[in-house]
Amino acid sequence: MSIDYQTLAVEGVQSLTPYQPGKPIEELAREYGLAPDEIVKLASNENPLGPSPVALEAAREALEEMCRYPDGNAFALKQALARYLEVAPSQLTLGNGSNDVLEVIARCFAGPGTEVIYSQHAFAVYPLATLAIGASGVEVPAKNWGHDLDAMADAVTDQTRLIFVANPNNPTGTVEGEAAIRAFLDKVPPRVLVVLDEAYCEYLHGSDDEVDGIGLLQQYRNLIVTRTFSKAWGLAALRVGYAVSSPSIADILNRVRQPFNVDTVAQAAATAVLGDQDYLERSREVNRLGLQQLEAGFSELGLEWIPSAGNFVAVDVGDKAQDVFEGLLEQGVIVRPVAGYGMPRHLRVTVGLPEENERFLRALARTLANHGA
Numbered sequence: 001m002s003i004d005y006q007t008l009a010v011e012g013v014q015s016l017t018p019y020q021p022g023k024p025i026e027e028l029a030r031e032y033g034l035a036p037d038e039i040v041k042l043a044s045n046e047n048p049l050g051p052s053p054v055a056l057e058a059a060r061e062a063l064e065e066m067c068r069y070p071d072g073n074a075f076a077l078k079q080a081l082a083r084y085l086e087v088a089p090s091q092l093t094l095g096n097g098s099n100d101v102l103e104v105i106a107r108c109f110a111g112p113g114t115e116v117i118y119s120q121h122a123f124a125v126y127p128l129a130t131l132a133i134g135a136s137g138v139e140v141p142a143k144n145w146g147h148d149l150d151a152m153a154d155a156v157t158d159q160t161r162l163i164f165v166a167n168p169n170n171p172t173g174t175v176e177g178e179a180a181i182r183a184f185l186d187k188v189p190p191r192v193l194v195v196l197d198e199a200y201c202e203y204l205h206g207s208d209d210e211v212d213g214i215g216l217l218q219q220y221r222n223l224i225v226t227r228t229f230s231k232a233w234g235l236a237a238l239r240v241g242y243a244v245s246s247p248s249i250a251d252i253l254n255r256v257r258q259p260f261n262v263d264t265v266a267q268a269a270a271t272a273v274l275g276d277q278d279y280l281e282r283s284r285e286v287n288r289l290g291l292q293q294l295e296a297g298f299s300e301l302g303l304e305w306i307p308s309a310g311n312f313v314a315v316d317v318g319d320k321a322q323d324v325f326e327g328l329l330e331q332g333v334i335v336r337p338v339a340g341y342g343m344p345r346h347l348r349v350t351v352g353l354p355e356e357n358e359r360f361l362r363a364l365a366r367t368l369a370n371h372g373a
């Protein structure tokens, strides 16, 4: 008798669909016979500036140590981060990207028979991390594409262990200001942990929507703030993210994370890039101007978009979004379809360099002329 091994997987895992990453440049080049340097990838919210030269130099030097295990406690990176964030090193948990941290949080605090709350159209890793450990996901309908924080607080039951809030959210780009986040935290019982995912917080700097998530930790002991080096800091390939929490929660998270989850090269580059404030400022400026450029282009094409606080924007291209996506691919432009996020009319486009945004907008105009919005 033949066994269907899929049925042996734990129930939550059977119900998973894998995370859909942005299409890699090399893959599109192979499939469409294009030269990699003709391709514009605006699909994964990566930093279009390329890496910081300071980070690159530190990474090159660290390669010399590749025969040794990394520092499992990441002493230098934690010191640098603690100084940068004005927290104690004991409040930090590092991860192989913040994805890793999100999964570790779920594994530490949820499990079968418990509930985890997140919003409709929120980051896809929340349901993945929840279902993989056999917990039940509770998806709360969005309000104007953003998190309905009141409804999320109202969804708490005796079984609720965790709430994930992405601020700004990916793929919608929506953001909640500090007053709204505080009002939400006031409503959530202290026995329920709140994960405030601030993967794009660097882009909020100086705006009215800027939230001092780390400042809120003093007042809300049930809060965990997660951040990443993948976006504004330009180190997506190296996989470094982190959580900031009370030392007591960090102690739990650090028991469960893999001992060498952030490698030597990643630690060195992340430590160095924190000193490159100039890179961060250029990243923000390129993003600010690029968003304006994309919005102006969408206006001209008569398209609606969701105002974004991140380094990407979701644009409504009509009910043939998949065709438009493919039409862009044929022209060497990779963006991200978001039908899997319950947004079948939108495409998410990452803000690129001015010439990349221009390439995308021209390709979009041509594609829409063929497929209609």
Ligand SMILES: *Cc1c(COP(=O)(O)O)cnc(C)c1O
Pocket (backbone or CB within 6 Å): 045, 096, 097, 098, 099, 100, 123, 166, 168, 169, 170, 197, 199, 227, 228, 229, 230, 231, 236, 239, 240, 241
């Ligand atoms: C990109 C992203 C992350 C982090 O990704 P890592 O590369 O794993 O650090 C986390 N949350 C959201 C909402 C994101 O968009």
